[in-house]
Structures are given as structure tokens and as C-alpha cells.
Amino acid sequence: GTIIKRQAHNNFAGLFYGLSFTKLNRDFTKTVRSKFSPESKLLVVCQEGLRSTAAADALEREGFQNLACITSGLQTLKPGTFETVGKAELQNAGKAGLVTIQGKISIVLGTVLITLLLLITVFPDQAEQIFESAGIKL
Structure with missing residues (x-):
């Protein structure tokens, strides 16, 4: 994306850590490790790809090797790309x-x-x- 779009996302949607609604989960890799082995195949996604890319990087540093990440985010998926359950389109699944x-x-x-x-x-x-x-x- 553009620099302005990435800055907007960082500041208002998830990577501007320190505000009460955007705290870094210090237990993220520990929690993932408690549920999955480093050999597990994991797909990491978020709405725009910034948080999931950061999460995938953190997991890789912890020894996870079978990682996939949609770096452009769920928002770039076209309807029908993946089979889904429910009414919501997958490209909106990361919105909350x-x-x-x-x-x-x-x-x-x-x-x-x-x-x-x-x-x-x-x-x-x-x-x-x-x-x-x-x-x-x-």
C-alpha cells in the first residue's frame, strides 16, 4: 500500500502500540507455542496484512518454519477465493x-x-x- 495508507493503518488500526486499545500481546508466541508445535503449518492473517506480518515474523523468530501469511491482508481477497462458512465475505472477516x-x-x-x-x-x-x-x- 501507500505510505499514507500504511501510516493510517499503523496509527489508527493496530500497530500504534501503547494506547489502551492497541497493546502488544506479550504472550502471543508463548500462547501459540502452547497450542501448536513449531513444525505445525500455520496461516496468519489480519485485515490489512500488517499485524499478521508482524505476528508471522515473531513466530519465525521463535522457530516456527511452516508459516504462511497473506501480507496484503484479507481485504484483498476476491469473493470465492476460499470456501467459507456463514454470510460474511472473507475479505471482511478481519474487521472488528x-x-x-x-x-x-x-x-x-x-x-x-x-x-x-x-x-x-x-x-x-x-x-x-x-x-x-x-x-x-x-
Whole structure:
């Protein structure tokens, strides 16, 4: 994906660790090892591929060798690629939480927030003038 898309995903959807809703699972590899041997064949997936790629890397460092990872995420799968059970299409299976309720508004809000962050970071003086003209004190 694009740099902006990856940054948006990292900051708002799963790899921006440290916030209460995006904590790294310190027991991840230990938990997987308790359920699967390092010789097991494992498929690691997430919605956009970033979290699953990080998870597959962590498992590989722990000695797992038979790993497969859809690095572009479930979102890139075309309907009918895999046999599924249930009504939901597989490309939506990785969506959870607030994004399933908010839908497209999450994308719009994320874009606005990233744009504001870039504005404040790259053009701090102009950003301050814009905010002051809108009655917002920084």
C-alpha cells in the first residue's frame, strides 16, 4: 500500500502500540507455542496484512518454519477465493470493533486526523494561524 495508507493503518488500526486499545500481546508466541508445535503449518492473517506480518515474523523468530501469511491482508481477497462458512465475505472477516459500526466514517475521520497531524507537523506556523482564525487556541 501507500505510505499514507500504511501510516493510517499503523496509527489508527493496530500497530500504534501503547494506547489502551492497541497493546502488544506479550504472550502471543508463548500462547501459540502452547497450542501448536513449531513444525505445525500455520496461516496468519489480519485485515490489512500488517499485524499478521508482524505476528508471522515473531513466530519465525521463535522457530516456527511452516508459516504462511497473506501480507496484503484479507481485504484483498476476491469473493470465492476460499470456501467459507456463514454470510460474511472473507475479505471482511478481519474487521472488528468500532470500525464495523462506524464503517466509512472511520476512514474519513482517520484521513482528517492524519491531514491535521501533517499540517501541524510540516507547517506549524500556518496551522496555528488557521486554528486561531477558527477560534481554536493551541
